[in-house]
Amino acid sequence: MLKNKDVVFEPEFVQALIQIFEEGIVFNKTLGLKVSTVGPLGAVARLEMRPELIGHYGHSRIHGGVISASLDSMGGLAVLAAIGARHMDESIEARLQRFSKLGTIDLRVDYLRPGISERYEMRAEVMRLGSRVATTRMEFLDAHGKLLSTGSAAYIVS
Amino acid sequence: MLKNKDVVFEPEFVQALIQIFEEGIVFNKTLGLKVSTVGPLGAVARLEMRPELIGHYGHSRIHGGVISASLDSMGGLAVLAAIGARHMDESIEARLQRFSKLGTIDLRVDYLRPGISERYEMRAEVMRLGSRVATTRMEFLDAHGKLLSTGSAAYIVS
Amino acid sequence: MLKNKDVVFEPEFVQALIQIFEEGIVFNKTLGLKVSTVGPLGAVARLEMRPELIGHYGHSRIHGGVISASLDSMGGLAVLAAIGARHMDESIEARLQRFSKLGTIDLRVDYLRPGISERYEMRAEVMRLGSRVATTRMEFLDAHGKLLSTGSAAYIVS
Amino acid sequence: MLKNKDVVFEPEFVQALIQIFEEGIVFNKTLGLKVSTVGPLGAVARLEMRPELIGHYGHSRIHGGVISASLDSMGGLAVLAAIGARHMDESIEARLQRFSKLGTIDLRVDYLRPGISERYEMRAEVMRLGSRVATTRMEFLDAHGKLLSTGSAAYIVS
Numbered sequence: 001m002l003k004n005k006d007v008v009f010e011p012e013f014v015q016a017l018i019q020i021f022e023e024g025i026v027f028n029k030t031l032g033l034k035v036s037t038v039g040p041l042g043a044v045a046r047l048e049m050r051p052e053l054i055g056h057y058g059h060s061r062i063h064g065g066v067i068s069a070s071l072d073s074m075g076g077l078a079v080l081a082a083i084g085a086r087h088m089d090e091s092i093e094a095r096l097q098r099f100s101k102l103g104t105i106d107l108r109v110d111y112l113r114p115g116i117s118e119r120y121e122m123r124a125e126v127m128r129l130g131s132r133v134a135t136t137r138m139e140f141l142d143a144h145g146k147l148l149s150t151g152s153a154a155y156i157v158s
Numbered sequence: 159m160l161k162n163k164d165v166v167f168e169p170e171f172v173q174a175l176i177q178i179f180e181e182g183i184v185f186n187k188t189l190g191l192k193v194s195t196v197g198p199l200g201a202v203a204r205l206e207m208r209p210e211l212i213g214h215y216g217h218s219r220i221h222g223g224v225i226s227a228s229l230d231s232m233g234g235l236a237v238l239a240a241i242g243a244r245h246m247d248e249s250i251e252a253r254l255q256r257f258s259k260l261g262t263i264d265l266r267v268d269y270l271r272p273g274i275s276e277r278y279e280m281r282a283e284v285m286r287l288g289s290r291v292a293t294t295r296m297e298f299l300d301a302h303g304k305l306l307s308t309g310s311a312a313y314i315v316s
Numbered sequence: 317m318l319k320n321k322d323v324v325f326e327p328e329f330v331q332a333l334i335q336i337f338e339e340g341i342v343f344n345k346t347l348g349l350k351v352s353t354v355g356p357l358g359a360v361a362r363l364e365m366r367p368e369l370i371g372h373y374g375h376s377r378i379h380g381g382v383i384s385a386s387l388d389s390m391g392g393l394a395v396l397a398a399i400g401a402r403h404m405d406e407s408i409e410a411r412l413q414r415f416s417k418l419g420t421i422d423l424r425v426d427y428l429r430p431g432i433s434e435r436y437e438m439r440a441e442v443m444r445l446g447s448r449v450a451t452t453r454m455e456f457l458d459a460h461g462k463l464l465s466t467g468s469a470a471y472i473v474s
Numbered sequence: 475m476l477k478n479k480d481v482v483f484e485p486e487f488v489q490a491l492i493q494i495f496e497e498g499i500v501f502n503k504t505l506g507l508k509v510s511t512v513g514p515l516g517a518v519a520r521l522e523m524r525p526e527l528i529g530h531y532g533h534s535r536i537h538g539g540v541i542s543a544s545l546d547s548m549g550g551l552a553v554l555a556a557i558g559a560r561h562m563d564e565s566i567e568a569r570l571q572r573f574s575k576l577g578t579i580d581l582r583v584d585y586l587r588p589g590i591s592e593r594y595e596m597r598a599e600v601m602r603l604g605s606r607v608a609t610t611r612m613e614f615l616d617a618h619g620k621l622l623s624t625g626s627a628a629y630i631v632s
Contacts, residue, residue: 026212027221030188054184056258063185064262065227072223100214103269104222105449105470106422108582110264110609110626112602127624128586132448133421133472135584137624150601150611152584152624154421154470156449263607263628264580266424268451268468270444285466286428290606291579291630293426295466308443308453310426310466312579312628314607342528343537346504370500372574379501380578381543388539416530420538422584427577 007040007085013092014038017084020099021077028073031066033122035077040085042125043077045070049118062115064149067140070122071151072107075136078124079155082134098157105133105154112149117142132158165198165243171250172196175242178257179203179235186231189224191280193235198243200283201235203228207276220273222307225298228280229309230265233294236282237313244287256315263291263312270307275300290316323356323401329408330354333400336415337393344389347382349438351393356401358441359393361386365434378431380465383456386438387467388423391452394440395471398450414473421449421470428465433458448473481514481559487566488512491558494573495519495551502547505540507596509551514559516599517551519544523592536589538623541614544596545625546581549610552598553629556608572631579607579628586623591616606632 018035021028031053036044047053047070055063080102084095124138134157140149176193179186189211194202205211205228213221238260242253282296292315298307334351337344347369352360363369363386371379396418400411440454450473456465492509495502505527510518521527521544529537554576558569598612608631614623 024215025221026210026215027223030210031223052184052188057182057184058258063183063227063231064265065185065189065223065230068226068230068265068267069221069223072226073221100216103272106266106268106451106468107222107226108264108266108424108626109226110601110628111262112609114261127584127621132474135422135586135624147601150609150626152422152582152626154584158448264609264626266468266582268443268470270451285426285463290632293428293466293580305443308451308468310424310468310580312426316606340531341537342526342531343539346526347539368500368504373498373500374574379499379543379547380581381501381505381539381546384542384546384581384583385537385539388542389537416532419588420585422582423538423542424580424582425542426580430577 007088009039009084010092013084013095016092016096017080020096025073027069031069033070033073038077038081040081042123043074043081045074045122047120047122049120060116062120064111067111067149068107068109071109071138071140071149072104072153074122074124074138075153076102076104076155078126078136079129079134079157082126082129083157086129101158103156105156107151107153109149109151112147115142115148119143129157132156165246167197167242168250171242171253174250174254175238178254183231185227189227191228191231196235196239198239200281201232201239203232203280205278205280207278218274220278222269225307226265226267229267229296229298229307230262230311232280232282232296233311234260234262234313236284236294237287237292237315240284240287240292241315259316261314263314265309265311267307267309270305273300273306277301290314323404325355325400326408329400329411332408332412333396336412341389343385347385349386349389354393354397356397358439359390359397361390361438363436363438365436376432378436380427383465384423384425387425387454387456387465388420388469390438390440390454391469392418392420392471394442394452395445395450395473398442398445399473402445417474419472421472423467423469425465425467428463431458431464435459481562483513483558484566487558487569490566490570491554494570499547501543505543507544507547512551512555514555516597517548517555519548519596521594521596523594534590536594538585541585541623542581542583545583545612545614545623546578546627548596548598548612549627550576550578550629552600552610553603553608553631556600556603557631560603575632577630579630581625581627583623583625586621589616589622593617606630
């Protein structure tokens, strides 16, 4: 889909991106999101289930809001990586600065199946990166790779 | 919109509904959602800002995922109340049991403005309550009543 | 919501805007959309039911696609009017030129009730007009004012 | 995703399904939608561009409403086929009757790129078919296979 598939990020850029995502975006830390991979074509992260993330005390289902929040964050990370790949001529610092300019315009989540799992995985890919708006698709899976939810979101990127 | 506007809930029902929402739905407690009012026509809740809910360490903005999660929960609460109003012939216990049968089908959130506030308010109303599907509209406001985000969601209700 | 509520459009601007909407946007003509009012705060239009717009031959219900298409168009018209109100210092021609720069980023429609009516009404209001993105809410009603569908959309406004 | 991938439809069922989609759903005929393939796993259709479908007289771009309407219809067709595959024990007639019970709950469309093409293709797949709700993903492409829009929708199926 995107033309920057041949870009290779510097390890320092990837580390800093992960650091911002996992620690700087404080609510991501509250959720417990951990980046597995992030590259010019998309991002994958994971989440260990914990009691605080439960939707209803009667089940051990993950709360739908954890899913929507994770997918919003994941789409943003994928957009950041795609922007980074487009601006490899800029310093690492300058590319990372773009993180604070990113804003979600809107988000849709489709809840396909209830989620009961010890661990979840989230994936995001950029469908289009324009000069002002980026659109992403995201997926939320259980530990067995079963698709629980899908999402799409638009971000303002400049 | 709905015909049950003249229904008056028993205080016990309201208290139990709030208890389930604020404590039983564990992730609502993690977020810190507090119900202000809930009735046959809709629900209002509030949220005190805390560092764990921040979107980016560089600002004190609330994370968009807190907004999407709150609005999903609020829509569900409004649907529960509307279902309760429709089934006033049932015992309180039977009406509360319906909470665990509710499921979000999908959610959309529009982020209008970044949120920087000490306190937030969320409102939800049921646009239609069918026998199988309910649709809601939600709003997320700052402490001055400024509209920050709007949402809509569909729920399976049987 | 918007600050331009005291703006009064020139009759020529309104006529030209309606002309573009009803005739220039060719598919709006195919649908049969007619503008009732358009001002800085929103727009209202109407649609006479015709056999070509039916969803299923067995009923006379309007096709959901007529609703989604109308609401997309209506949101765009409301955004155009809001942009016009913000740029009253520009010539009418310059403001109208902005029509061709408008693009829908995404659209959501909630179908609340099936529509069987001789005539429909559509309403749109701008929730936020930014420098790059505008967000709208729309409603689709039957001839008795019953709400059949709601929508929201984001537009790129450059 | 779905378990009915080994189902083979009777030619009469496929023909009748296409007949209802292209002719019975009158607005599909107004648009000019033609089914290319339909099976238990999804559906593909096409649309020849015509002046009535233009978005703005200044360009030859297809109107976004044609896209949203087509994707809504396509998701519905894919759901119908998936329901048909689940009920192969029923007569063809009984399975076709289910068409009139299908209703769209909601629809989201992401417009990635403006569409200027002589012919368009639409694809839909069912992400989940439940006993009451089905969720689909759809794509809208130009004649060169370039992805112009994506969509997702929920349908009530019983």
